[in-house]
Each structure stands twice: as C-alpha cells, then as structure tokens.
Amino acid sequence: MKLALGPLLYYWPRAETLRFYEEAxxxxxxxxxxxxxxxxxxxxxLEDWLALGAELAAAGKEVVLSAQALTESEGDLKLVRHAxxxxxxxxxxxxxxxxxxxxxxxxxxxxxxxxxYNPQTLAMLAELGATRWVAPxxxxxxxxxxxxxxxxxxxxxxxxxxxRMPLAFSARCFTARRFSRxxxxxxxxxxxxxxxxxxxxxxGKPFLVLNGVxxxxxxxxxxxxxxxxxxxxxxxxxxxSPQWRxxxxxxxxxxxxxxxxxxxxxxxxxxxxxxxxxxxxxxxHGRPGMNAA
Amino acid sequence: xxxxxxAGGLPALKAAVDHGADWVYAGLRDDTNARNFPGLNFDDAxxxxxxxxxxxxxxxxxxxVNTYPQAASWPRWTAAIDRAVALGADAVIIADAGLMRYxxxxxxxxxxxxxxxxxxxxxxxxxxxxxxxGVRRAVLPRxxxxxxxxxxxxxxxxxxxVFGFGGLCVMVEGRCALSAYACGESPNTAGACSPAHAVxxxxxxxxxxxxxxxxxxxxxxxxxxxxxxxxxxxxxxxxGETYYAxxxxxxxxxxxxxxxxxxxxxxxxxxxxxxxxxxxxxQVTRVWREAIDSLGKHFAVKPEWSTQLARxxxxxxxxxxAFSRPWK
Numbered sequence: 001m002k003l004a005l006g007p008l009l010y011y012w013p014r015a016e017t018l019r020f021y022e023e024a025x026x027x028x029x030x031x032x033x034x035x036x037x038x039x040x041x042x043x044x045x046l047e048d049w050l051a052l053g054a055e056l057a058a059a060g061k062e063v064v065l066s067a068q069a070l071t072e073s074e075g076d077l078k079l080v081r082h083a084x085x086x087x088x089x090x091x092x093x094x095x096x097x098x099x100x101x102x103x104x105x106x107x108x109x110x111x112x113x114x115x116x117y118n119p120q121t122l123a124m125l126a127e128l129g130a131t132r133w134v135a136p137x138x139x140x141x142x143x144x145x146x147x148x149x150x151x152x153x154x155x156x157x158x159x160x161x162x163x164r165m166p167l168a169f170s171a172r173c174f175t176a177r178r179f180s181r182x183x184x185x186x187x188x189x190x191x192x193x194x195x196x197x198x199x200x201x202x203x204g205k206p207f208l209v210l211n212g213v214x215x216x217x218x219x220x221x222x223x224x225x226x227x228x229x230x231x232x233x234x235x236x237x238x239x240x241s242p243q244w245r246x247x248x249x250x251x252x253x254x255x256x257x258x259x260x261x262x263x264x265x266x267x268x269x270x271x272x273x274x275x276x277x278x279x280x281x282x283x284x285h286g287r288p289g290m291n292a293a
Numbered sequence: 294x295x296x297x298x299x300a301g302g303l304p305a306l307k308a309a310v311d312h313g314a315d316w317v318y319a320g321l322r323d324d325t326n327a328r329n330f331p332g333l334n335f336d337d338a339x340x341x342x343x344x345x346x347x348x349x350x351x352x353x354x355x356x357x358v359n360t361y362p363q364a365a366s367w368p369r370w371t372a373a374i375d376r377a378v379a380l381g382a383d384a385v386i387i388a389d390a391g392l393m394r395y396x397x398x399x400x401x402x403x404x405x406x407x408x409x410x411x412x413x414x415x416x417x418x419x420x421x422x423x424x425x426x427g428v429r430r431a432v433l434p435r436x437x438x439x440x441x442x443x444x445x446x447x448x449x450x451x452x453x454x455v456f457g458f459g460g461l462c463v464m465v466e467g468r469c470a471l472s473a474y475a476c477g478e479s480p481n482t483a484g485a486c487s488p489a490h491a492v493x494x495x496x497x498x499x500x501x502x503x504x505x506x507x508x509x510x511x512x513x514x515x516x517x518x519x520x521x522x523x524x525x526x527x528x529x530x531x532x533g534e535t536y537y538a539x540x541x542x543x544x545x546x547x548x549x550x551x552x553x554x555x556x557x558x559x560x561x562x563x564x565x566x567x568x569x570x571x572x573x574x575x576q577v578t579r580v581w582r583e584a585i586d587s588l589g590k591h592f593a594v595k596p597e598w599s600t601q602l603a604r605x606x607x608x609x610x611x612x613x614x615a616f617s618r619p620w621k
Contacts, residue, residue: 070465071415072441080417096390097417100424115412115467115481117361120391124425138470138479146364168464168471168525171436171615174539178531183621199529199538201509207529208471210538215464217474282477288506289474 001231001258003251004030004158006241007066007092009166009211011190014043020242021052027251030237031056032092034066034083038173038212039076040186046082053089062090069094069113070169070213092134103128112136112160112239113169117143119150126152134158134239137165137221140286141229148234156236162224162250163241164196164209164277165217165289174210194244195276206277207290219290222279224257224267229284246274294554294585295561297355297454298578301333301568306343306354308575313582316353318386319343320484320567324366325373326357327388327410328567329484341380353383357567359408360484361389371395378403386432387411388467388481390422397426407431409456410480412467416448423451430454432563434466435545436615443557452560458577458602459565461545461614463525471524476506487523494519503527518542546602546611548584552592573605 005028008017025031033049033056035041044052053063067080077097084091084101093099094111102108110116110125112134122133133151135144137160148157175197176186190197196209196216206218223230223238230238238258240250253270256262262270272279282291298314300306309317320326322334335343344354356377362370370389374396377385384404387393388411396403405422409432413419422428430452433442446453464471466480473479476491491506501513503522510522520526520542529538545565547554554562562585564577580598603611612619 070436070468071417072437074444077415077417095415095418096411096413096421097415100417100421103421113468115361115389117363117389117481118367118391119364120367120394121389122391124390124394136470136481138473138482142365143363150364165470165474167474168469170464170539171618172463172540172620177620178534178536178538183618197531199531201527201529202512202535203509204530205509207508208524208538210531215471215539283473286477288477289470290508 001227002029002237003255004028004032004237004239005247005251006160006163006239007032007034007036008242009037009214009216010194010196010242010244011038011041011043011188011212012194012244013191017044018052020247021056024242024247024251025056025061026059027248027255028061028240030062030064032064032066036066036069036094037214039068039079041188046079050086050088057089064092064109065089066092066111067094067098069111070171071095071097072171090131099125099128105129107131109134112166116147119147122147122155123150123152126155130155132156132158132237135160137167138283138289141226141233141284142286144235145233151234157234158237158239159223159230159235160221161230161238161240162222162254162271162275163220163243165221165283166214167208167217167289168215170213170215173212174215175212178210217277217280217289219277219280220275221281221283221289222268222271222275223281223284224254224271224279225264226281226284227257227264243276249274294551294559294588296578296581296585297561297563298574299564299567299569300343300574301328301330302335302571303339303343304571305574307346308571309578310347310350310352312575312578314352314578316355316383316561317343317347318355318357318563318567320357321373321376323369324360324484325370327359327408327480327484329360330489330568333568337376337380340382344381348381355384355386355406356382357386357408358392359386359388359410361481362392374399384429393422393426393428404429406454407451409434410467412465414465416445419445419449419451423449430560432456435462436465438618438621439550439553439557439616442559442616446558453558454561454563455554455559456545456565457547457554457562458545458581461543461612463540475508475524487521492522541610543610543612544606545614546606547613547616548581548594548598548602550613550616551584551588555588569605576601577605
C-alpha cells in the first residue's frame, strides 16, 4: 500500500508551507502539490510548487500537480493550462476542463472532484490517459470495490483515508463572509485558520469547517479500521490530507498499521490523539459521513 | 430564447405546456434523477401521455437522468435512457460521463443535454462533453457571473441554458456532499438533498427547531419565517457569532436579466421546481413566457410579474445570485 500526501487544502504562510513539506513529505510515497481551492491564494505560485516538486522528486518522491477544482474565470483556466502543460509532473484533474486539457497527451490522475462513480466512466478516463483514480469523498466500500473489480489494467485506485472531508465547493468565500468582507477584498482571512474555521450548530456541536470557497467536515475521515477491506477492495494508495500539525505522524501511524506492526486499535488511538476532530468513517459504510461505524 | 419548465407529474407537465413552456423537464420515479422524492415523477404511462400532450402542441420533453450510477445499479440508468428513447422524449439530461457515452453510442441521434449536476463551469469542461458525446446543450451551475456565462457561451458551440428562477443551490451542483454528510443521501448518489424522511420539526421553548438526521440546522423564534432544512441554508456559530454561514434563505429571480441573457447568447432559461405544485408551474411559466415574448428594445419588468413570482419565492427574499455577485 502506497501513502500519498494529498494537496494542501488550507492557506498557510509560505515559510510554514515549505517547512510542512520538509517535515511531512518524507513520510509519503506520493506528494500532491498545488492550489486546489482558491486562485486568490498566492503564497506559493505555480513556479514555486514546481520548484518544490523538483526537490521532492530528487528525493525519490512521486510528485503530482493537482489542478484547481472549481474553474470559473479565464484566469482560473490559465492556471489549469499551465499545470497541465508543466512538462515534468503528472497532473491531477479535478474537473472536466482539466480532463480535456490532459486527455491523450499525458498520463494523469483522475482526482476526487471529477465525479467518477462507475466502471464505465473510469474505463473512458483510462482510454484518455488516466493512470490513477481517486474515489469521490462520499464513496462507499461497494462503490470502490465495484469500480476496482472492473478497472482497466494499469489503473491504480486511491482513496481519501485521513483528514477533514472536503464536502462542497461554492463560488462564494465563506471565510470572507464571516468577516463581512467581499471575496475580492478578503484580506486573506483564511490565513488565520490553518485547519479551517470551525462551525458549530446552535447547540454547540462541531459540524463543519469553513475553508474559503470549500466546506469541510468538522470531524476527520479515517479509514484506519478498514485497512483490510480497503486493500481487499483493490485500493493501492491511501491519501492523507494535510493538517496544520502532526501530518508526518499520521502518515507514520498509517504506514505502521498497513505493515501490521501497529494494531488498528493502537493506530486509531494514536490518530485520535493527533487529529483536529473526531474520527469518522460513515461514508465508507454507506452511512452519513459524520458517523463512525 | 427558450423556456424550460419543471414537471413533477402529469398535471404540472400539462400546466407548463399550456402556459408557454418550450421544453418541459421531467424524471422517472426512482433515483435516476436528482428530484427523487416520494410521490413525485413519472412512470412510463404518465411520461408517454405527457410526451404525447407536449408533441401535440409542438413542445418538447426532456428526461432528466442526472444522478450518478454505480457498478451495481448501472442497468437501471441505462434502462432509463432506453425508456426515454422508447417513449419519444426529445432529449435526455445526463450528468455522468459514462452514461453520456452509453447514450451517445446507443442512440447517436438522441439529443444530449449536460446536466447542472455535471458541474461543468467552464467552456473547457463543456467542450469535453461536446467533443466526446456531441452534447447539444449544457446547463450551467448557479455559480457563474454574467460575464463568466458570456465567456462560456462565446467559446463553445454548445447551447447554454441557465437557471432563471426558483430554489438556489449555494454550492456547485454535483459537487456537494453536505446532505450525505449529515444524513447519508446526496443528490449525486440518491437523487435527493435533505430528503424529507430525515427532516424533523420540533416546537421547543427556545423556538421551532429544524433538524436533519438529528443535526440542528436552525431554530426560529416567533415571527421568523422557517426554511426547509438543507445544510447550506442553516444558521450556525463561528467565532462567537450565530448567522447564516452560507447564505440567507432566498430564491433566484432573474426576470430583469432577460435582455442580458439574450445579449450574451444564452439559449434557454430554466425554471427550478419539479417538486413544486402544478399551480406554481402554471403561474411561473406564464410570467416568464410573457416576459421572454416581450423582449425587445424597451423591455421592462412589469410590477404584476414580480408580484406573481414573489408568491412563489422560497424564503423571504429573492436574489440575482451569482449572476450579479453582491459578495464578489
């Protein structure tokens, strides 16, 4: 089982971001880089991500450049085009525009926001050059197993295995909205919320997390108890989504759990202690995402 | 500019046709469409009758097969396409790329519309579906500004359809698992957002509470108008403030934008609301028909149009939504 460090979904200062990859990338086999959420974020430009990618590749990591999930303007498309044409790293397509730009020309990754729910769609993506597929966030075990059972040869399957769940995208920035700021004059409010801004219900229960135009779960998706089933379903890559602290440790714990040197009980206990929310796995079991089976 | 109106049943379909819809969109009675609600939608007999009714009056019917099939359920989705063709539907609305391929290969002459649930927000994405499946029309997610819609329309041969009136998704359609997160069912997988069976209303000393699968979505004190508890329409607390974290309950009303839609090349305007009553469909269709037909040099929204539409708005206010982007 390979471990992937998913794209950084939050907005951190440049120095913190670079330090994060110094600390965490070593524990992963695959590192996804680039800005997926908001084109206004600029602490690292595409050139910076590419330079970082070159360093990580030199250190033996597989580097993938993740493309922005929601594209609205010509500026957004320009970013996706630049990523697609980077010439060095594989690219993760997170919408059909990126899929069009990548189709036939390169090996690429069909990202989690592409809405691949069945073998027929997956087969088509493989024909267009996709070599890896990341399951949608709400994928159940049945969905993943059903796709893997009929997947084209040479196509790897990856699942989101640890981190706050990316649940929705909007054109609106909800972090800016909290501070009554316009999206285009947001003051980069999300810089102040390195794990997203917590949203509680009116009875004080953690519910969601605001991350700019993206909405995430308050709890942390975690498949540590399901590693056998994940492997049996045909999955070859586990994705860990960056969190502000202890991401390297999350990767190490999952690595040990996959290798069987740490029991799932101890692994879960270790992850619960270093995760920014409760551990949930409802989606995998076909239940509400905010449940733990 | 064509008018595309909703029908959750035969009476609504007839009302749409009678009051001036160019197209009526409908779904089958299962999870193959994104309004999979109890008591709603069409069986084959009703759909056949509806199509005949529309065709007799030179109108068209398009079947929405716009949720995402999975390995085990795939045959139900392809059967829905087969049924649409057998019953004489004029087009199908599809979100899933694999299903789109099935439809284009099995029925090369079938007109394909890309569903809003397909999340295509750029001309690159729309052109993907055009090049691979010959998609004729695309329904845009309700997140683009007018200028962005114009850019899309200019850079694709695909006809552009936009939502003009009705309930409003705050999130990009097809990319929202908030409902699944709270209650296990989402538009993509189950064809429903906040399904009624998971919704509860409770009168409490603190006010009227709405819950989705137990999660408190909002609480209303006396006099406040309660909204249906979708996750994105609730009030939550962040940093000590309780507020509509995503958007105040409001519905889309873009009558005043009709001339702009025409200028930038929008081919069709869609009315939301397959779950609404035939009376809603009749009145909203009539107003929009009259408005579109009066498009000319001196277009102006008539006060009586606004009065009639206001009766059907969800929430207490209407908005131009992303088209005008007050929050940009």
